[in-house]
Amino acid sequence: MATAVERRVRISRVAGRYLVFDIDDVLYIRRHHCICAVLTGTMPQNPTQNLFLSLPVELQAEEAQLLVDTGAGYIADELTDHMSRLSTTMDECTRKAYLQHIKQQRRNAQRVFEEEKAKVQAMHQNKRKANKPSSSTPSTEPAPAAVTEEDNLLFDNPKPTLPPSTTIPKEKEFSLPGVTPTTSYPLLPISTTPPAAPASSASTDAATLSSYPLYKYLNSRGYYTTPGLRFGGDYSVYPGDPFRYHAHYLANSYRWDEEVAMLDLVTSGRLGTAVKKSFLFGAEKPGGQQSGVDGAGEVRVFCIEWAGM
Amino acid sequence: MSLDDDDNPSLAPPPSTTTSPSSPSHNPPDAVAVATADDLTAEDLIEDEGAATQDFRAFAASLSRQQQQQQYRKTPGVSAQTIRKGEKDFESHGTRAQADALEQSRNAMREVLSYTRVHPAGAKVRGWYFPDWWEGYHEEEEDDAAGRAAAVGGEEEKERKPFAFVRERVVVLEGSSVASQALGRAVTGQAKDRPARGRDWLLPEEALYLVERGSLDLWWPLKGLEEILPPDRAVASNEGGEEADEYEQGFPLSLQAAYALLIGNDGERGKISLQKFQVYSNLKRCGYNVLRAPPICKQPAPAPSQPATTTLWQWFSSLLTTTFNQPPYGPLVQPGLYRSYASIYRQLALLPRHKPSPACSASASPPTEPFTIHYNIWKSAQKWTKLRHPPPDFHLAVVDAQQSSVPTLSEILPLLDATPPAPGKPEWTGLGRVYARLKHGYRNVLIAVVDHGVINYMRFAQGTFGVEEVYGSPRRTNYY
Secondary structure: HHHHHHHOOOEEEOOEEEEEOOOHHHHHHHHHHOOEEEEEOOOOOOOOOOOOOOEEEEEOOHHHHHHHOOEEEEEEHHHHHHHHOOOOOOOOOHHHHHHHHHHHHHHHHHHHHHHHHHHHHHHHHHHHHHHHHHHHHHHHHOOOOHHHHHHHHHHOOHHHHHHHHHHHHHHHHHOOOOOEEEOOOOOOOOOOOOOHHHOOOOOOHHHHOOOOOOOOOHHOOOOOEEEEHHHHOOEEEEEOOOOOOOOOEEEEOOOOOOOOOOOHHHHHHHHHHHHOEEEHHHHHHHOHHHHHHHHHEEEEEEEOOOOOO | OOOOHHHOOHHHOOOHHHHHHHOOOHOOOHHHHHHHHHOOOOOHHHHHHHHHHHHHHHHHHHOOOHHHHHHHHHHOOOOHHHHHOOOEEOOOOOOHHHHHHHHHHHHHHHHHHHHHHHHEOOOOOOOEEEOOOOOHHHHHHHHHHHHHHHHHHHHOOOOOOOOHHHHHHOOEEOOOHHHHOOOOOOOOOOOOOOOOOOOOOOOOOHHHHHHHHOOOEEEEEOOOOHHHHHOOOHHHHHHHHHHHHHOOEEEEEOHEEEEEHEEOOOOOOOOOOHHHHHHHHHHHHOOEEEOOOOOOOOOOOOHHHHHHHHHHHHHHHHHHHOOOOOOOOOOOOOOOOOOOOOHHHHOOOOOOOOOOOOOOOOOOOOOOOOOOEEEEEEEOOOOOOOOOOOOEEEEEEEEOOOOOOOOOOHHHHHHHHHOOOOOOOOOOOHHHHHHHHHHOOOOOOEEEEEEEEEEEEEEEEEOOOOOEEEEEHHHHHHOO
């Protein structure tokens, strides 16, 4: 826990959007900062479905701002960082480290592949032996260890299938599988040193976002939020990790003096009730920014439910 | 074998996912999934996807680090199903069971998402990032667009290839892949001594989508294109060079780097906005064929046809006014003998109604961002190729949820005008199908609203109330 707090999450800013690529970072902010955000990438293991998605995670500007404010993350402009590293002036050291890292991953992948292959081959061999003896000599079925010896003795044809399993890896030694790592970790500075961080993490445009105070208020009370598009609000608000809980509220943020149309309340209230949520709206009291601690003004929040009289 | 499983319509949309979970479902351990597949609820689809995630688990476990894999296998209760599926609680009640369930979900998520994309040595498809190669192609492309516009306006001459967005193409494919049937484009008409002649070039969204689904190994070049893909396809010598030091020419890029290089703001050459990419990959995952919509050519052809429609309208209205000579004063309905309500209603119709026509409406203004057609979409079909395809099934605009609001009439009209007229099916005739026709509209366009990765598709259609004369229906006249 103590070490985890030290962690600084790299928030990649790509064309004004905030992404997180590192699975450890994603779990860290989920665990410690009540931010689950949205998985947006295609799942490489099963790329033809939309229910389970993969990295990167897209953060809302408010979420990125919150991480920067609490010092848990820093915003890095991904394009400039990459271009500065990728251009030919890249120093030999980082490049070597990066290539070494990739090579290591390729070797790992190769090893796993080989193990899988060996396992499959073993399975096939077992099957074949299970089949063949059952047709010819059913008595050999129960003891597989005995079968292999017997097999080698009795049948010549399975034997040629064994040597390839040992020769193939040698053949593949210089054609390792390619690897696309998720993060460019050794290439980029893993965590910019704290003095350098504030410069790059100047701040998002979320500071000017009107809904930031409400978001911060909800987050500080342990609520998780996701984009509210599904239920027609600014946020869907969960009482805990959305893995375990359904959303309780759909939230909209208003300015303190903003006139809220009665119809908005009715429509949102009805919609919320229809999906078993209540409609939450809130605003920040003006002037709180000067008096409050680190910009946290007083936020008032109300809930509306359809009375169903 | 189990027909009920295959007949399940709720499982139909993603074909490849249904086949993979159904085949293991014949195994005894998954018998539960087979049993529940009978009732056709959405729950089932999730259930089935849950079965698919067991594939993820095996997949991820086999590829992640070895110790983790074993650790993972040892824990008995963990199921990847718990990632999103499963019973949710109303609120936290502080029990250990709840905490454990949450922890399991998180562990399963880590397990699945820490997968590293691997390209087997045999089936490796490599792409090189050359963002500036086609930068100077601009002029010719404009010519091409103009010629195309002329072709569309005039008679359809010989089959022209769809607009290629050559300037935007930034990744060259080394070798061919299955994906290049639907993605990428070779730039024809190149001199023989040009490097990478005949190779497929990918648009940023195509490249990123392929990288993401693990079908493309994107490389950063350290040398020029002439050296990496020499013009005369000296394949043998090239491969020999690779064996010596494969990192001499360049090195593989990460997913993060691919995002950094290929995602950009709207209008940046060789990049695509994140929202558009998310919509693109969402549609591709669903199995649709998606291509960038060609730029809207300033059609010179409709201009002459414009007076024709107005005269038609004038003629029609003049016809109306002559038959029911509407005086400037007096009763709205002329006294007289009426045998049906139709003629009375016709006299009551004072305001002209909009009647959709194939020609563009009077507002000839071009669509404005973001309400322009960004993608053309086809349902998946066997015969579809990137070069030869029927007119698209859908036209789509991508819009950000925060940065835009409901389109105004002046935004939606040019957008609809940019789509071809698509009246409903021909068999939708008669009174019984009035609502089907009205709902379908004369032209329609899809708008994808993207809120930080969550996508919502909406359909805007041009209602054809102007052509549905309910009062003229035979049933009504028979009654009275």
